[in-house]
Amino acid sequence: MRQVRVAKFRRASLAIATLALLTLGASSGYTETTVEVIHYFNVEGQVQALADIQKDFEKANPDIKIKYTYVPFGELVSRTLQMAAVHKAPAIAAIDNPDVLRVAKSNILEDISQEVNKLPIWSDIYPGPKKAVTADGKAYGVPIGSNSLALYYNKKMLSEAGVEPPKTWQQLSDVATKTTKSPVYGIAFSAVNTEESTWQWEPFLWSNGGSLVDLTSSNAVAALQLWVDWVSKGLASKDALNWEQGDVASQFTGGRAATMVMGPWMLDAVKKSGVDFGIVPIPVPKEGAKPVVPLGGECWCVLKTNSQVEAAAMKFISFTEEPERLRKLCDTFNYISSVKNIAKQQGESNPQLVPFVEQMDTAKARSEDGGAKYPEISLATRTAIQRAVSGQAPADQALKESAAKINSILSKN
Amino acid sequence: MSESQMTNLVSFSEGYGSQRSRFNFSPYVFVLPCALFAAALLFYPVVSSLALSFRQATVDTFVSGDMPFNGLTQYQAAIGDPVFWRAVINTVLFTVFSIVFQFTIGFLLALLFQFEFPLKSFCLALLLIPWVLPLLTSANIFKGLFNEAGLINQLLHLAGNRPIPWLADRQFALPATIVANIWVGFPFNFVLLYAGMRNIPVELYEAAKLDGADYWRRVFQITLPILKPVSVSVLMLGTVYTVKVFDLVWIMTGGGPANSTHLLSTYAYQVGFSILNFGEAAAIATLMVLLLLILNLFQLLMKPR
Numbered sequence: 001m002r003q004v005r006v007a008k009f010r011r012a013s014l015a016i017a018t019l020a021l022l023t024l025g026a027s028s029g030y031t032e033t034t035v036e037v038i039h040y041f042n043v044e045g046q047v048q049a050l051a052d053i054q055k056d057f058e059k060a061n062p063d064i065k066i067k068y069t070y071v072p073f074g075e076l077v078s079r080t081l082q083m084a085a086v087h088k089a090p091a092i093a094a095i096d097n098p099d100v101l102r103v104a105k106s107n108i109l110e111d112i113s114q115e116v117n118k119l120p121i122w123s124d125i126y127p128g129p130k131k132a133v134t135a136d137g138k139a140y141g142v143p144i145g146s147n148s149l150a151l152y153y154n155k156k157m158l159s160e161a162g163v164e165p166p167k168t169w170q171q172l173s174d175v176a177t178k179t180t181k182s183p184v185y186g187i188a189f190s191a192v193n194t195e196e197s198t199w200q201w202e203p204f205l206w207s208n209g210g211s212l213v214d215l216t217s218s219n220a221v222a223a224l225q226l227w228v229d230w231v232s233k234g235l236a237s238k239d240a241l242n243w244e245q246g247d248v249a250s251q252f253t254g255g256r257a258a259t260m261v262m263g264p265w266m267l268d269a270v271k272k273s274g275v276d277f278g279i280v281p282i283p284v285p286k287e288g289a290k291p292v293v294p295l296g297g298e299c300w301c302v303l304k305t306n307s308q309v310e311a312a313a314m315k316f317i318s319f320t321e322e323p324e325r326l327r328k329l330c331d332t333f334n335y336i337s338s339v340k341n342i343a344k345q346q347g348e349s350n351p352q353l354v355p356f357v358e359q360m361d362t363a364k365a366r367s368e369d370g371g372a373k374y375p376e377i378s379l380a381t382r383t384a385i386q387r388a389v390s391g392q393a394p395a396d397q398a399l400k401e402s403a404a405k406i407n408s409i410l411s412k413n
Numbered sequence: 414m415s416e417s418q419m420t421n422l423v424s425f426s427e428g429y430g431s432q433r434s435r436f437n438f439s440p441y442v443f444v445l446p447c448a449l450f451a452a453a454l455l456f457y458p459v460v461s462s463l464a465l466s467f468r469q470a471t472v473d474t475f476v477s478g479d480m481p482f483n484g485l486t487q488y489q490a491a492i493g494d495p496v497f498w499r500a501v502i503n504t505v506l507f508t509v510f511s512i513v514f515q516f517t518i519g520f521l522l523a524l525l526f527q528f529e530f531p532l533k534s535f536c537l538a539l540l541l542i543p544w545v546l547p548l549l550t551s552a553n554i555f556k557g558l559f560n561e562a563g564l565i566n567q568l569l570h571l572a573g574n575r576p577i578p579w580l581a582d583r584q585f586a587l588p589a590t591i592v593a594n595i596w597v598g599f600p601f602n603f604v605l606l607y608a609g610m611r612n613i614p615v616e617l618y619e620a621a622k623l624d625g626a627d628y629w630r631r632v633f634q635i636t637l638p639i640l641k642p643v644s645v646s647v648l649m650l651g652t653v654y655t656v657k658v659f660d661l662v663w664i665m666t667g668g669g670p671a672n673s674t675h676l677l678s679t680y681a682y683q684v685g686f687s688i689l690n691f692g693e694a695a696a697i698a699t700l701m702v703l704l705l706l707i708l709n710l711f712q713l714l715m716k717p718r
Binding site for chain 1: 472473475476477478556560561562578580581582583666667668669670671672673683685686687688689
C-alpha cells in the first residue's frame with residue numbers, strides 16, 4: 001500500500017519537474033532583457049511621465065522590459081550601493097547630480113563616454129550639468145533635466161511697500177526690511193539641517209565668488225553674514241533653521257513671506273495658491289555681477305551589469321533624451337532642460353521660467369566644489385550655516401571651524 | 414580490570430545507550446524555528462555590524478567588498494568628534510528626563526484610575542492614543558505645535574509673551590523633543606502600572622486603613638513596594654525604547670540646529686547614510702549599545718533579589 005503511494009508520488013513529481021523544465025526552456029528561448037530603473041520620483045506628474053515613456057519605449061522595443069523601482073530620496077544612493085554589492089545592481093539609477101561622482105568613485109558606474117558622444121543633444125548640454133557627470137574626461141551619466149534657485153516675490157506686498165523687485169543684495173535687504181510687517185517676514189529661505197540649506201546658501205556664496213573649499217575667505221563670510229543679518233534683524237524667521245523647502249513655499253503661499261528663495265519645481269503649487277507673484281534671478285552682491293546658482297536635477301547613470309543589459313539601458317536613455325520627448329519630460333517635471341536649445345524653447349513658451357533659463361549659462365554643478373567629497377563637505381558647511389544663523393557663533397568663527405573640518409576631509413586619501 | 418568495574422561499565426553502557434536511542438528530538442524541533450529566526454534576525458546583524466565597525470567601510474570599499482580591517486580607527490574617529498559627545502550627553506539627558514516624567518505621569522494616572530468615575534473607560538481609551546498613533550504623525554504634530562506660528566507660540570502671544578523659536582534654538586530644541594517623547598511614551602508606563610495596581614489585593618489596603626494609614630502612606634508603603642518588580646521592568650523597557658528613539662527627533666529637528674539635538678541614533682544614521690561611512694556608523698551604533706548596557710546595569714542594581 002505504502003509502496004504504491006510513494007511510486008505515485010514519484011511519478012507525479014517527475015511530471016511536474018518536466019513541466020517546469022519545459023516552461024523554463026520556453027521562456028529562455030525568447031530573449032527578453034529587463035532594464036531595472038531605480039529612482040525617487042514620486043510626484044504624480046513625474047510618475048505619469050515615466051509610465052508614458054515606458055509604454056512608448058516597450059512598444060518600440062518589444063524585446064526590452066522596463067521595470068521601475070521606487071525608493072525614498074534619502075535612500076537612493078545607499079540602496080544602489082547595496083544592490084551593486086550583492087551583484088543585483090539595477091540597470092539604471094536616476095542619481096541626484098551632486099552624488100554622481102561619489103557613486104562613480106565606488107566603481108559601480110559604467111563609463112559611457114563613447115555612447116553619450118553619439119547622443120545628438122550631448123554637444124548642446126550646458127557646461128554645469130556636464131561637469132556634474134564627468135570626471136577625468138569620463139562621462140558617467142546623462143542629465144535628465146536641471147533645476148536651480150531664483151527669487152520669488154509677492155507682487156502685491158512689494159508694490160504696497162513701494163519697492164521694485166531686487167537685483168542686488170542691498171536691494172534685497174531693503175525690500176525685506178520694507179515688507180517685514182508682523183506676521184509677514186521680508187524673506188524666507190531654508191537653513192534646515194539637510195542638503196537643502198547648503199543648496200540654498202550656495203547661490204549667495206558662489207555669486208560672491210566664494211567656494212565651499214575655501215570657507216574662510218571674506219567672500220564666504222560676507223555671504224553667510226547676509227543670512228545672519230536677515231535673521232538677527234528679524235527680516236527672516238528663525239524657524240528657517242527648521243524649514244525644509246516645502247515649508248518655505250507654504251510660508252510664501254500662505255502670505256507670511258514677501259519673497260523666497262525657491263526653484264522651478266514649486267511653480268505649479270505657487271500658481272495654484274492664487275498669490276500674485278513674479279520671479280527674478282538670484283540677487284547678486286553688486287550690480288552687473290552674474291548670479292551663480294547650484295544645479296539640481298537627476299542624471300541617468302548606467303550601472304555595471306552585463307553587456308546585454310547595459311546596451312538595453314543605453315537604448316532606454318537615448319530614447320528619453322530624444323529632443324521632443326526630453327522637452328515633454330522636463331515640462332512635466334518642471335525642470336529646465338540641461339540642453340541649451342530645449343531650455344530656450346521652454347523659456348519662450350513659459351516666461352516665468354526665463355530667470356531660471358538665463359541662470360543656466362553660469363550655473364554650477366555642486367560637485368565642482370570637492371568632487372566625490374561634495375556630500376561630506378556640504379555637511380560640514382551646513383553646520384557652519386546653522387551655527388551662525390542660530391546665533392551660536394559669529395559667521396566668521398563658524399566658517400573657520402567648518403573650514404578646518406573640510407580641510408581634513410580633503411586631505412583624506 | 415576488576416569485576417566490579419566491568420559490571421559498572423556494562424551497566425553504564427546499557428543505561429545510557431538505551432536512553433540515547435530513545436533520544437527525544439521533539440523539544441529541539443519546536444525550538445528550532447525560534448532559534449533560526451533569532452540567528453537570522455538578531456545574531457547575524459549584531460555580529461556583522463560589530464565586524465563592520467572594525468573595518469574601513471566607505472563608499473569606495475563597500476561595493477568591492479575588500480573593506481580592510483583597521484582595528485579601532487573607526488572608534489577613534491567617532492570619539493574624536495565633538496558631535497559624538499554632544500550626542501552621548503543628549504542621549505543621556507533625553508533618556509533620563511523622558512523616563513522620569515513618563516514614569517511619574519504614568520504612575521499618578523494609574524493611581525487616579527483606581528478610583529471609579531464617570532466616563533472612566535472612555536478616558537482610558539483616550540489615554541492610549543499617543544501610544545497608538547504612528548510616530549510619524551506625532552512627530553509632525555509636535556513639529557507644528559512648536560513652530561514659530563504654532564499653537565504654543567500663539568498661546569504665549571495671548572499671554573503677552575514674545576514667540577520662542579522652539580526648534581530653531583539650541584536651548585529649547587532638545588527639551589522640546591523630550592516633551593514630545595514624554596507624551597508619546599507615558600501611556601506605556603501607565604498601562605503596565607495600572608495593570609500592576611489592579612493585581613494588588615484590596616484586603617491589604619483595607620487592613621492598612623483600619624490601622625489608620627492615610628492615602629499617601631498606603632501608596633508609599635503598599636503600592637510602591639508591591640509594584641517594584643513591575644516598575645523595574647517598565648523602567649528597563651522604557652530605557653531601551655528611549656535610547657533608540659530615532660524617528661521622533663529626526664523628523665522634529667533632524668539633529669539640528671547645528672547638531673545640537675543629535676542622539677546617538679540620529680548621529681549614527683547621519684554618518685552612515687549621509688556621509689556613507691558605514692564603518693564609523695557601525696562603531697557609533699556599537700557604542701550606543703554599550704551605553705544602553707550601562708544604563709540597564711544601573712537599573713538591575715535596583716532589582717529586588
